[in-house]
Each structure stands twice: as structure tokens, then as C-alpha cells.
Amino acid sequence: MAIQVSVVGSGTEHEANAETVGLLLAERGATVVTGGLGEVMAAASRGAKSAGGTTIGILPGETRAAANEWLDHVVVTGIGHGRNLAVVASGDAVIAVGGRYGTLAEIGFALTLGRPVVVLEPGWAVDGAQRAQTPAEAVEFALAAARHTGVT
Amino acid sequence: MAIQVSVVGSGTEHEANAETVGLLLAERGATVVTGGLGEVMAAASRGAKSAGGTTIGILPGETRAAANEWLDHVVVTGIGHGRNLAVVASGDAVIAVGGRYGTLAEIGFALTLGRPVVVLEPGWAVDGAQRAQTPAEAVEFALAAARHTGVT
Amino acid sequence: MAIQVSVVGSGTEHEANAETVGLLLAERGATVVTGGLGEVMAAASRGAKSAGGTTIGILPGETRAAANEWLDHVVVTGIGHGRNLAVVASGDAVIAVGGRYGTLAEIGFALTLGRPVVVLEPGWAVDGAQRAQTPAEAVEFALAAARHTGVT
Amino acid sequence: MAIQVSVVGSGTEHEANAETVGLLLAERGATVVTGGLGEVMAAASRGAKSAGGTTIGILPGETRAAANEWLDHVVVTGIGHGRNLAVVASGDAVIAVGGRYGTLAEIGFALTLGRPVVVLEPGWAVDGAQRAQTPAEAVEFALAAARHTGVT
Numbered sequence: 001m002a003i004q005v006s007v008v009g010s011g012t013e014h015e016a017n018a019e020t021v022g023l024l025l026a027e028r029g030a031t032v033v034t035g036g037l038g039e040v041m042a043a044a045s046r047g048a049k050s051a052g053g054t055t056i057g058i059l060p061g062e063t064r065a066a067a068n069e070w071l072d073h074v075v076v077t078g079i080g081h082g083r084n085l086a087v088v089a090s091g092d093a094v095i096a097v098g099g100r101y102g103t104l105a106e107i108g109f110a111l112t113l114g115r116p117v118v119v120l121e122p123g124w125a126v127d128g129a130q131r132a133q134t135p136a137e138a139v140e141f142a143l144a145a146a147r148h149t150g151v152t
Numbered sequence: 153m154a155i156q157v158s159v160v161g162s163g164t165e166h167e168a169n170a171e172t173v174g175l176l177l178a179e180r181g182a183t184v185v186t187g188g189l190g191e192v193m194a195a196a197s198r199g200a201k202s203a204g205g206t207t208i209g210i211l212p213g214e215t216r217a218a219a220n221e222w223l224d225h226v227v228v229t230g231i232g233h234g235r236n237l238a239v240v241a242s243g244d245a246v247i248a249v250g251g252r253y254g255t256l257a258e259i260g261f262a263l264t265l266g267r268p269v270v271v272l273e274p275g276w277a278v279d280g281a282q283r284a285q286t287p288a289e290a291v292e293f294a295l296a297a298a299r300h301t302g303v304t
Numbered sequence: 305m306a307i308q309v310s311v312v313g314s315g316t317e318h319e320a321n322a323e324t325v326g327l328l329l330a331e332r333g334a335t336v337v338t339g340g341l342g343e344v345m346a347a348a349s350r351g352a353k354s355a356g357g358t359t360i361g362i363l364p365g366e367t368r369a370a371a372n373e374w375l376d377h378v379v380v381t382g383i384g385h386g387r388n389l390a391v392v393a394s395g396d397a398v399i400a401v402g403g404r405y406g407t408l409a410e411i412g413f414a415l416t417l418g419r420p421v422v423v424l425e426p427g428w429a430v431d432g433a434q435r436a437q438t439p440a441e442a443v444e445f446a447l448a449a450a451r452h453t454g455v456t
Numbered sequence: 457m458a459i460q461v462s463v464v465g466s467g468t469e470h471e472a473n474a475e476t477v478g479l480l481l482a483e484r485g486a487t488v489v490t491g492g493l494g495e496v497m498a499a500a501s502r503g504a505k506s507a508g509g510t511t512i513g514i515l516p517g518e519t520r521a522a523a524n525e526w527l528d529h530v531v532v533t534g535i536g537h538g539r540n541l542a543v544v545a546s547g548d549a550v551i552a553v554g555g556r557y558g559t560l561a562e563i564g565f566a567l568t569l570g571r572p573v574v575v576l577e578p579g580w581a582v583d584g585a586q587r588a589q590t591p592a593e594a595v596e597f598a599l600a601a602a603r604h605t606g607v608t
Contacts, residue, residue, distance in 0.1 A: 001530065031529065056512075056529055062384065062545055062569055073487065073512055074457065075531050076545040078569070079383040080366065081264060082234045082535065086542070089518055089532040101263040104278065108257030112233060113518055113534070126256065153378065183377065208360075208377055214393055214417055214536065223305065225335065225360055227379050228393035230417070231535040232518065234383065238390070241366055241380040265366055265382070385568060386538045408582065409564030415557035416537060430560065 002054065005142050006033040006091030006115075008084075008106045009040035009123070014098030017120055019047035020135035021095055026053020028143055033058065033090050035083065036067050036074060040097050045070035058087050085109050092116075092146035095138050096123050116145030154206065157294050158185040158243030158267075160236075160258045161192035161275070166250030169272055171199035172287035173247055178205020180295055185210065185242050187235065188219050188226060192249050197222035210239050237261050244268075244298035247290050248275050268297030306358065309446050310337040310395030310419075312388075312410045313344035313427070318402030321424055323351035324439035325399055330357020332447055337362065337394050339387065340371050340378060344401050349374035362391050389413050396420075396450035399442050400427050420449030458510065461598050462489040462547030462571075464540075464562045465496035465579070470554030473576055475503035476591035477551055482509020484599055489514065489546050491539065492523050492530060496553050501526035514543050541565050548572075548602035551594050552579050572601030 005025050007018060022032050022044035032048040034041035036057020045055040049070045057071040062078045077083040084102060088094050088110035096103055096119045107126050110117045117129040120138040125131075130145070132138035157177050159170060174184050174196035184200040186193040188209020197207040201222045209223040214230045229235040236254060240246050240262035248255055248271045259278050262269045269281040272290040277283075282297070284290035309329050311322060326336050326348035336352040338345040340361020349359040353374045361375040366382045381387040388406060392398050392414035400407055400423045411430050414421045421433040424442040429435070434449070436442035461481050463474060478488050478500035488504040490497035492513020501511040505526045513527040518534045533539040540558060544550050544566035552559055552575045563582050566573045573585040576594040581587070586601070588594035 001527065004530070033531075054529075056531070058531060071457065073510075073529055074460070074546065075489075075512070075514060075542055077533070077542040078545045078565075079234070079386040079535070079538065079541065080237075081261060082231070082237050082383040082386065082538075084261075085232075085234050085535065086531055086533040086539075089534045090530065101260045101280070103260070105257045105260030105264060108253045108255070108260055109233060109236075109534075111253035112257060128253070153375065156378070185379075206377075208379070210379060225358075225377055226305065226308070226394065227337075227360070227362060227390055229381070229390040230393045230413075231383070231386065231389065231538040234386075234535040234538065235390075237383065238379055238381040238387075241382045242378065261382075383538070384541075385565060386535070386541050388565075389536075389538050405564045405567040405584070407564070409561045409568060412557045412559070412561030412564055413537060413540075416561060432557070 003030045003092050003143065003146050004033050004090055005030045005146065006088050006094045007040065007044035007097060008035065008087060008094060009097035009099035009103050011098035012039055014040050015043035017135050018043035018097045021097060021120065021138055022047025023051045024135060024139040026051035028139065030143065031056060033087060035060070035087050036071060038068060040099065042068035042070060058083050058090065081105070088115055089113055093118065093142035095120060095142050098123060116142065118142045155182045155244050155295065155298050156185050156242055157182045157298065158240050158246045159192065159196035159249060160187065160239060160246060161249035161251035161255050163250035164191055166192050167195035169287050170195035170249045173249060173272065173290055174199025175203045176287060176291040178203035180291065182295065183208060185239060187212070187239050188223060190220060192251065194220035194222060210235050210242065240267055241265055245270065245294035247272060247294050250275060268294065270294045307334045307396050307447065307450050308337050308394055309334045309450065310392050310398045311344065311348035311401060312339065312391060312398060313401035313403035313407050315402035316343055318344050319347035321439050322347035322401045325401060325424065325442055326351025327355045328439060328443040330355035332443065334447065335360060337391060339364070339391050340375060342372060344403065346372035346374060362387050362394065392419055393417055397422065397446035399424060399446050402427060420446065422446045459486045459548050459599065459602050460489050460546055461486045461602065462544050462550045463496065463500035463553060464491065464543060464550060465553035465555035465559050467554035468495055470496050471499035473591050474499035474553045477553060477576070477594055478503025479507045480591060480595040482507035484595065486599065487512060489543060491516070491543050492527060494524060496555065498524035498526060514539050514546065544571055545569055549574065549598035551576060551598050554579060572598065574598045
């Protein structure tokens with residue numbers, strides 16, 4: 001199995017960063033896991049596909065209708081925001097790009113479960129989450145942490 | 153239906169505050185909703201019962217075994233940390249007392265859903281959550297916000 | 305804590321039976337737990353309230369908006385059909401009154417978790433679930449099974 | 457995106473059938489989605505991999521520890537039996553091979569969500585689910601139903 005890295009967040013202003021994060025993860029052979037919807041989730045998936053990577057989207061609704069177009073595999077959970085737990089639990093590491101309260105919930109869950117979390121600046125400041133200044137640094141930190149902790 | 157206020161958090165050093173919060177909520181006629189386990193959850197429930205209030209615990213496991221002894225009603229969810237979403241969604245307002253990453257997830261979910269959140273100092277600092285210096289102030293803020301927003 | 309019995313099902317033609325089930329449970333001191341919406345869920349809650357009982361509704365949505373009017377306490381889960389697991393897990397026993405596929409999922413989950421299940425005729429025939437001919441018999445079977453197994 | 461077919465069930469005596477179902481689905485280009493654990497889930501995944509197919513496992517726990525070894529992608533949900541909803545919701549069609557109460561819950565959820573369900577004999581008899589006599593027939597029915605309904 002490839003390493004899986006979850007990319008969480010939101011905000012159109014963070015899409016360029018998310019796309020680069022997705023691209024770099026794919027170049028390093030990591031599968032990109034997201035919540036499957038738009039903005040940061042779509043951008044990270046698009047970036048991964050542009051580098052020939054693999055993408056998984058974990059959707060909140062009961063159908064695939066809201067999925068973005070850059071997903072190879074779609075998990076339809078039917079549990080609304082409860083799927084945020086699955087998004088971060090499915091990553092060997094988690095990278096947060098932008099984001100608001102849903103992202104905060106994801107960071108909280110990831111740290112609860114012992115998943116390494118990297119926040120790409122600017123973003124939520126949470127003790128226990130590593131901070132990165134660039135997409136390259138975020139990917140580097142996430143992959144190093146994933147290998148080190150072997151959380152899953 | 154009585155107003156329901158969810159009390160979230162953890163940490164034995166915050167139990168005294170949580171107990172006072174529970175007691176004051178009960179005195180004001182609010183039902184106290186928690187995650188149903190120990191520490192802050194148990195203390196808030198105990199405080200509510202000491203004032204003749206009503207308590208509901210929303211448990212993560214598949215049985216009632218881990219419930220504390222101050223619960224009038226127990227909801228057994230079977231969905232682990234996913235139950236944090238239900239704990240905060242069930243409150244007309246949410247009060248955080250201490251707490252670590254699970255509490256952060258709850259604050260994130262509460263604000264995602266538009267529930268008013270009051271953090272009793274010391275605690276997580278999150279934009280969008282009101283801060284209170286004392287249990288009395290936390291209860292005051294929570295009940296005022298619950299009535300004002302009428303979120304549910 | 306009072307014994308909690310979950311009443312599941314749907315179908316307007318089963319509402320009279322559900323109301324009697326709720327009433328009899330309340331007369332026996334059991335708290336009635338349902339999915340909190342209409343038809344069988346509303347009828348069972350209404351019956352319980354008519355006998356001065358206590359009712360809890362465990363809702364699928366993110367607000368209390370869809371709750372019926374006979375609930376003392378409302379748990380808002382936000383996890384859609386995933387809340388069916390919580391509805392049955394929260395009962396010391398489960399009574400199914402009518403119902404279609406969602407009820408089948410609830411019967412499946414209840415038996416998975418070892419909760420005693422009573423199906424009031426007519427209803428799903430599932431090995432492992434007891435069958436009752438009348439509301440009184442359903443309540444009798446459910447309370448006896450709840451006390452015998454002590455599942456929670 | 458490839459068509460996704462969820463294979464649910466349990467029972468060691470059904471593993472040979474499940475493996476054939478997985479193999480045939482993979483030969484037809486469908487991705488095989490399961491609950492990611494042992495017996496029928498492992499056998500279906502193994503069958504799919506033996507034909508060069510793609511497999512996704514949607515796990516109940518908080519880590520990847522219980523995953524079988526024939527999964528390309530793992531979704532860790534952390535929501536216990538609640539993940540059954542995600543397993544069936546993620547399929548364009550669902551095939552049940554053997555199974556007990558958890559499978560019954562999955563059939564109930566699948567039909568609730570409008571997913572076509574095929575039960576491979578012997579198995580649960582549920583109105584609304586199609587019955588197949590052989591693995592080949594089950595796969596045929598599932599793929600035809602998936603294309604016809606276009607549920608997702």
C-alpha cells in the first residue's frame with residue numbers, strides 16, 4: 001500500500017497552495033485523501049492527478065453527486081461532517097491548507113488519533129501541529145512524520 | 153423542551169469548574185448534555201444532579217458500561233469519536249471547560265454548525281468562541297447566546 | 305437510570321400500534337427512545353407522553369427542526385442514517401413496529417450489538433428477533449428480555 | 457471513475473464464492489469496495505487482486521491494523537459499525553455473500569439509499585434485493601443494475 005496523506009482545508013485563496021501540495025505528494029508516491037468536495041479538496045486532487053498520482057475523496061453526502069472531478073475513488077459516507085473523522089484517520093499524516101471550523105475539527109481529530117499534522121502557513125495555530133512555510137516544506141514534514149510514527 | 157447546553161472538555165484540574173457549570177445550568181433550568189464519560193463530563197453531570205437538574209450522556213462505545221453515574225439518560229452511539237459531533241449538535245449552546253484535542257474537534261464542529269461556543273478560561277483560544285472568566289459568566293453567556301440565536 | 309426501550313419503524317398504518325407500545329412502556333416506567341421524526345416515531349413518543357413517560361429522540365439532521373413535538377430530550381447527531389446505530393444501541397431492548405429498509409438496518413444493528421429485538425406483527429421476519437402479536441405482548445417481551453440479558 | 461461495487465458479507469464457508477465475485481468484478485473493470493476485514497471481505501479483495509483489479513477497504517476502527525492484505529486503498533473511519541453505511545453507499549451496486557446481522561444492516565441501508573442489492577444464494581431474503589444463484593450471475597446482475605440506475 002502507498003502512503004496516504006490527507007489534505008484538509010478550504011478557501012479559494014488557498015487553492016494554489018493546495019494544488020502544489022497535491023502535486024508534490026503524488027510525485028513522492030503518496031496517495032492524496034481529501035473530503036472530496038471543492039476548493040482546497042479539489043485543488044489538492046487536481047494537483048495530484050496532474051502528476052499522475054492517485055486520489056481518494058471521502059464525501060459527506062449520500063451520493064457521489066458533489067464529488068469533484070479529480071477523484072479516482074470515492075467513498076460516500078452518508079454521515080455529514082462526521083466524515084471529517086474518516087478523512088484524517090485515513091491519512092498516515094495530515095496537511096491543513098487554509099480552512100475554517102471544519103478544518104479545526106479535523107486537526108483536533110487527527111491529533112486525538114495520533115496522526116501527525118502539518119499546518120501550511122497561514123492557518124490554524126494548534127499546539128501539537130507542525131507549521132510549514134511552503135507547500136514543499138509541508139509535504140516534506142508530512143512524509144517524514146508519516147514514516148517516523150508509522151501510526152497506521 | 154428545556155434548553156440543552158453541552159458541556160465539553162477534559163482534565164481533572166478542571167473538574168471543579170465543570171461541576172459549578174453543571175450546577176448553575178441546572179439551576180437555570182437547562183438540561184446538561186455531555187459525552188457521558190469521566191472528568192469534566194462526569195463533574196458537569198454531578199453538578200447538575202446536585203441541583204436537581206437533568207443530564208444526558210452521549211457515549212462513544214457500544215454499551216453503557218463506561219457511563220458515569222450522574223446521567224439520567226444515556227445515548228449509546230457506537231461511533232467512537234464521531235459522537236463528538238452529536239454532543240455539540242445537541243446543545244443550544246456549548247461550554248468548553250479545559251480539554252485537549254477532542255475538545256478542539258468539538259469546538260470546531262460546534263462553530264461549523266453555528267452553535268454558540270463559550271470557552272471557560274483557561275482553554276482553547278478560537279476565533280468565533282466567546283471567552284468567560286468564571287463558571288457563572290460561562291453559563292450566562294451560553295444561555296444568552298442560546299436564546300438569541302435560537303439555532304435549533 | 306430507567307430502562308430504555310427503543311421503538312423503531314415507519315408507516316402511518318402502524319401508528320396506532322406504536323402509540324399503544326409507547327403508552328405501555330411509559331406505564332411500566334421505561335424511557336422511550338426513537339429516531340425522533342414522524343409516523344411510528346412520533347406515535348410511540350406521543351403514547352409515552354400520554355402516560356406521563358419520558359421520551360428521547362435521536363435525530364439524523366444537524367438541527368432540531370424535524371423533531372416531533374412529543375420529545376423531552378433531543379439528540380441531534382448530524383450523521384444521517386448513521387444515527388440508526390445509536391437509536392438501537394441506546395435501547396436495553398428494541399421494538400420494531402412496521403417499518404421498511406431503515407428499520408431492517410436497525411434490526412440488523414440491534415442484533416449485531418446483542419440487543420433483544422421484538423418485531424410486532426406484521427413486520428420484518430428476521431431470525432433472532434422475537435415476534436409479538438399485540439403491543440402488550442411486544443412490551444412484555446421487550447421488558448423481560450431487557451431485564452434478562454442486562455446487555456448494557 | 458471506474459464503477460464501484462461493494463461486496464458485503466461474512467462466514468468462512470462463503471469465501472470461495474466471495475473470491476470468485478471479486479475476481480469477476482475485477483475482470484469487468486469494477487473496483488471492489490468492502491469493509492476491509494477478514495472472511496468474505498478479504499476473499500473478495502483477494503479475488504479482485506488476482507485479476508489485477510483495484511480494491512478499497514472501509515475499516516471500522518481507528519487504525520489500519522485490522523485491514524486485510526489485499527487492499528490498495530484503506531479508509532479508516534473510526535465509527536465502528538457505523539461504517540457499514542459508508543460501505544454500501546460507496547457502491548454503485550452491492551453484492552451480499554453470506555453474512556449475518558451486520559450484513560442485514562448493510563442490505564437495509566443499501567436499499568434505503570436506493571443502491572441495487574444482489575444476494576448470492578444462500579443468503580438473506582429481503583424484498584427489494586435481487587437473488588443470484590452463482591457468483592457470475594451476481595456480478596452480472598450487479599453491473600447491469602449499476603449501469604441502469606446510475607444511482608450515483
